[in-house]
Amino acid sequence: MLAQRLYTDTKEITVEEVPIPEPGPGEVLLKVAYCGICHSDLSLIDGNFPPQLPVVTQGHECSGEIVELGPGVTAWEVGDKVIPVSGKPCGVCRECRRGNFANCQDMRLMAFAYDGAWAQYVVVPAAGMTRIPDGVPMEQAAILADAVATPFGAVKRTGKVSIGNAVAVWGLGGIGTHIVQIAKLAGAVPVIGLDVNEDVLKRAKELGADYVFHSNEPDLMKKLREATGGRMIDVAFDAVGIQATFRQAIESLDFHGRAVLVGLSGQDIDGGPILNFGLQGKEAIGHLGYKAVDIYLLAELIKAGRLDLSKSVSKIIPLKDIKRGIEIVETKEGNPIRVVVDPWAETEADIEANRAKHDDF
Ligand SMILES: [Zn+2]
Ligand SMILES: [Zn+2]
Incomplete structure (x- = not known):
């Protein structure tokens, strides 16, 4: 053969x-x-x-x-x-x-x-x-x-996305695109896609993302606040797995929101000021498989x-x-x-x- x-x-x-x-x-x-x-x-x-x-x-x-x-x-x-x-x-x-x-x-x-x-x-x-x-x-x-199964596990078990949750996804390649689709299926609203590539952002919109933003957008947190009607993100997925994206994912969270790390790299974790993390009861969780x-x-x-x-x-x-x-x-x-x-x-x-x-x- x-x-x-x-x-x-x-x-x-x-x-x-x-x-x-x-x-x-x-x-x-x-x-x-x-x-x-x-x-x-x-x-x-x-x-x-x-x-x-x-x-x-x-x-x-x-x-x-x-x-x-x-x-x-x-x-x-x-x-x-x-x-x-x-x-x-x-x-x-x-x-x-x-x-x-x-x-x-x-x-x-x-x-x-x-x-x-x-x-x-x-x-x-x-x-x-x-x-x-x-x-x-x-x-x-x-x-x-x-x-598709890794995004499914991340949305269902690790992210515990449920109906009405505001979800944001960093990195809209093979994994991130499927997180967008499955989060939407789980009833998330809005579902927000973030990437640095315009074509990829356009595709995520076509596949069901309610909003897409360039992740280098200077007023990104303001945009997320507007898109979520002021409540910010309940479950953020980082499908890139580098310091810059994970820090944004943590920063984007509402009080008691959860950031799920799906992307992998050898970089150290940077979750922003520890004070905010504690005061706002945020969670950061790793996901595999x-x-x-x-x-x-x-x-x-x-x-x-x-x-x-x-x-x-x-x-x-x-x-x-x-x-x-x-x-x-x-x-x-x-x-x-x-x-x-x-x-x-x-x-x-x-x-x-x-x-x-x-x-x-
Ligand atoms: Zn594989
Ligand atoms: Zn064994």
């Missing part, structure tokens, strides 16, 4: 023929339909994330069809269309020994600790998979794991027509052009929300034909 390979010492990326992997006990073999290109994949290439294997197939946001069951797998059948989880619990840490696998302290991540899905086939654990309901396009299903059930709920929301991700897959590229796909994500060419890989296409015509074939199901 064809697979992308990253040689982690030289950072060389190839697309080469490798043997189709065999599913072990409790695992299944998937024929990959689509797999997203995520910023965390780039962080293994640029060295920000330490390599765990000398050579690895990347890609961890995928959809596919089961083509083989490993020994002992009884809950699934060949032909099922699924979204796999992108990690395996270690089995030996304190939480795993208690059976609390979801909170494993040393989760082995797909595409880092074992081969991922920028390939025609991938072996994944049978536990934790989500069945893709009819009516959910396979390319949208692929990005639910992470690109999602639960398998979030993927299921998102699929249901799409199926019911409540959540429209038709703008979220900005481009589909053939696996052989993976380097080009990585470059588009790296340079933000055309401000993509998500770029996904079709491992079976060679040409634009193949991409369209495969898409139509998947939609026939």
Whole structure:
């Protein structure tokens, strides 16, 4: 089969023929339909994330069809269309020994600790998979794991957004755009988008933000006060994760408001004057990832027509052009929300034909 390979010492990326992997006990073999290109994949290439294997197939946001069951797998059948989880619990840490696998302290991540899905086939654990309901396009299903589920977890569990909350989102890329859509779905009003790119601001408005502001706007806090009718922000999301954006997010909060940090960087946290933080009872909370059930709920929301991700897959590229796909994500060419890989296409015509074939199901 064809697979992308990253040689982690030289950072060389190839697309080469490798043997189709065999599913072990409790695992299944998937024929990959689509797999997203995520910023965390780039962080293994640029060295920000330490390599765990000398050579690895990347890609961890995928959809596919089961083509083989490993020994002992009884809950699934060949032909099922699924979204796999992108990690395996270690089995030996304190939480795993208690059976609390979801909170494993040393989760082995797909595409880092074992081969991922920028390939025609991938072996994944049978536990934790989500069945893709009819009516959910396979390319949208692929990005639910992470690109949409992380925003869902941030809005629902960490941000606890509820009806009528004023919400502001800093950084309107793949993660921030979906936070805007999901906060709106949760009943937030107003939903305010902030970024430094005019095109991205315009897109957020089209996708449902009530107001958008350039985050370098000198009177930003005044604008937020006007947009919220004087009450300021109940839940602020920082999807950028740098000092400047987090400080603004904290400053924007109403009394007892909460700032949720979703973006990641190595910078120190700057929450502004400690006095204000204490006097106004503000909260700052970090957020990472999602639960398998979030993927299921998102699929249901799409199926019911409540959540429209038709703008979220900005481009589909053939696996052989993976380097080009990585470059588009790296340079933000055309401000993509998500770029996904079709491992079976060679040409634009193949991409369209495969898409139509998947939609026939
Ligand atoms: Zn990801
Ligand atoms: Zn563990």
